[in-house]
Amino acid sequence: xxxKTLFILLAxxxxxxxSAQRGPANPKLTELINQKDSVALKQSLETLYKSNEExxxxxxxxxxxxxxxxxxxxxxxxxxxxxxxxxxxAFDEALNEIYSETDAVENEKKYKxxxxxxxxxxxxxxxxxxxxxxxxxxxTFKNNPEKVIEYLSGIKDTVYxxxxxxxxxxxxxxxxxxxxxxxxxxxxxxxELKSSSVRSADYYAYAKQYAAALYANxxxxxxxxxxxxxxxxxxxxxxxxFNDTYLNLLVAKSQYNEAYPLxxxxxxxxxxxxxxxxQFKAAYAAVKGSDQGFADYEKSLYAQLKEKVSAELVxxxxxxPAFNFTVQDLKGKTVSLxxxxxxxxxxxxxATWCGPCKxxxxxxxxxxxxxxxxxxxxxxxxxxWETVADPVKDAGNYISSNKxxxxxxxxxxxxxxxxxxxxxxxxxSGIPAKFVIDGKGNIRFRSLGNSAGGNDAFVEEISxxxxxxxxxxxxxx
Numbered sequence: 273x274x275x276k277t278l279f280i281l282l283a284x285x286x287x288x289x290x291s292a293q294r295g296p297a298n299p300k301l302t303e304l305i306n307q308k309d310s311v312a313l314k315q316s317l318e319t320l321y322k323s324n325e326e327x328x329x330x331x332x333x334x335x336x337x338x339x340x341x342x343x344x345x346x347x348x349x350x351x352x353x354x355x356x357x358x359x360x361x362a363f364d365e366a367l368n369e370i371y372s373e374t375d376a377v378e379n380e381k382k383y384k385x386x387x388x389x390x391x392x393x394x395x396x397x398x399x400x401x402x403x404x405x406x407x408x409x410x411x412t413f414k415n416n417p418e419k420v421i422e423y424l425s426g427i428k429d430t431v432y433x434x435x436x437x438x439x440x441x442x443x444x445x446x447x448x449x450x451x452x453x454x455x456x457x458x459x460x461x462x463x464e465l466k467s468s469s470v471r472s473a474d475y476y477a478y479a480k481q482y483a484a485a486l487y488a489n490x491x492x493x494x495x496x497x498x499x500x501x502x503x504x505x506x507x508x509x510x511x512x513x514f515n516d517t518y519l520n521l522l523v524a525k526s527q528y529n530e531a532y533p534l535x536x537x538x539x540x541x542x543x544x545x546x547x548x549x550x551q552f553k554a555a556y557a558a559v560k561g562s563d564q565g566f567a568d569y570e571k572s573l574y575a576q577l578k579e580k581v582s583a584e585l586v587x588x589x590x591x592x593p594a595f596n597f598t599v600q601d602l603k604g605k606t607v608s609l610x611x612x613x614x615x616x617x618x619x620x621x622x623a624t625w626c627g628p629c630k631x632x633x634x635x636x637x638x639x640x641x642x643x644x645x646x647x648x649x650x651x652x653x654x655x656x657w658e659t660v661a662d663p664v665k666d667a668g669n670y671i672s673s674n675k676x677x678x679x680x681x682x683x684x685x686x687x688x689x690x691x692x693x694x695x696x697x698x699x700x701s702g703i704p705a706k707f708v709i710d711g712k713g714n715i716r717f718r719s720l721g722n723s724a725g726g727n728d729a730f731v732e733e734i735s736x737x738x739x740x741x742x743x744x745x746x747x748x749x
Contacts, residue, residue: 376412434463454485492524529554542729593696629704635730656683715743
């Protein structure tokens with residue numbers, strides 16, 4: 273059970289008022305955490321473990337979670353579920369099943385069972401998980417706006433509801449359901465304005481999302497209005513995603529005087545969209561008075577990008593033996609890293625629940641496409657840390673529905689050790705995680721080429737890493 277993931281997600285999703293969100297400090301938990309006497313602490317923990325009171329076992333779960341001891345935490349949670357089948361630990365597990373479910377129809381059934389099972393428990397009355405469960409169900413409904421809105425609208429806590437609409441807008445925007453994303457984030461903006469006449473940090477965060485959705489829906493005038501409002505109110509120098517949206521809107525409205533310096537920087541950083549690159553010549557001519565000298569200038573910008581990437585990557589090269597995993601692909605064929613001896617291999621560890629993993633996939637597809645005719649370069653997408661009942665089907669459906677041409681391998685959990693061997697072999701602490709391995713089986717780069725960069729920068733990074741790995745390997749280094 274992926275309680276750790278659930279705890280992290282709930283921490284991000286919980287949008288109750290400050291007092292309700294944190295709740296009063298539990299003095300018993302504080303006492304345990306601050307206990308310096310190891311003998312006394314051990315005795316207290318043993319007493320709680322043997323207790324027949326659910327509150328004591330819940331306290332113990334909280335203690336081990338605070339101490340990041342997942343093994344003991346899960347053990348106590350299992351004991352609590354055995355002793356109290358409809359208690360708090362069982363409540364947590366049932367919510368986790370709703371969170372993990374990807375099929376909307378099945379999830380709706382689980383939600384109704386969840387409410388029927390726990391809704392009448394007076395100890396759970398008003399618990400925020402009932403609202404959270406509605407969000408989890410809502411976002412499993414793909415291309416079904418009515419159902420998404422139905423479940424989000426059923427959230428009772430008004431503060432959380434406003435945020436939940438914005439979270440769902442992100443989910444649907446990522447799925448390219450732009451019309452629904454626009455509608456959802458507009459609800460968050462309207463609710464925020466109703467609650468306060470002062471423009472809050474949340475309002476500007478929603479306005480950024482709204483501008484992106486409006487751009488995607490080709491509503492450039494309205495989108496630029498919101499983007500300019502954000503730009504005038506905040507320092508967004510580090511918000512690359514918003515800067516991309518703002519620039520794209522300026523370009524869409526042919527506001528070249530303001531857009532041109534941003535276009536230059538975007539190209540040098542490798543973040544420029546297809547639209548920006550397509551209109552760069554027109555912007556150059558509008559600002560300079562003619563397009564004379566444009567071709568050479570454009571080449572110089574791309575050369576600067578290449579130089580920058582190469583200089584940074586040379587400093588980050590490593591030389592460590594790669595773990596020789598053995599896993600299966602989506603068709604059940606056994607695959608090992610050693611099968612690709614002599615080739616440059618790019619590993620990408622991912623999971624369908626991992627947003628940053630999926631955010632990098634359009635860039636990875638561009639890299640795969642670039643090297644598709646090079647027999648000595650291999651991309652392997654290793655699905656790991658699965659959380660669903662049928663991870664092979666889940667991963668395969670995601671790849672096929674998004675039309676990615678990836679070679680997907682399944683790092684399934686070992687039934688005996690409960691670990692994912694490939695992930696453990698590469699000592700992963702998180703995903704996405706990327707590795708570039710040379711022809712001799714040595715890791716040359718790790719966790720580079722993340723989704724923070726634009727498509728050009730990403731592909732340039734991967735290309736340079738491959739070139740450097742080949743060069744060092746051929747020199748025997």
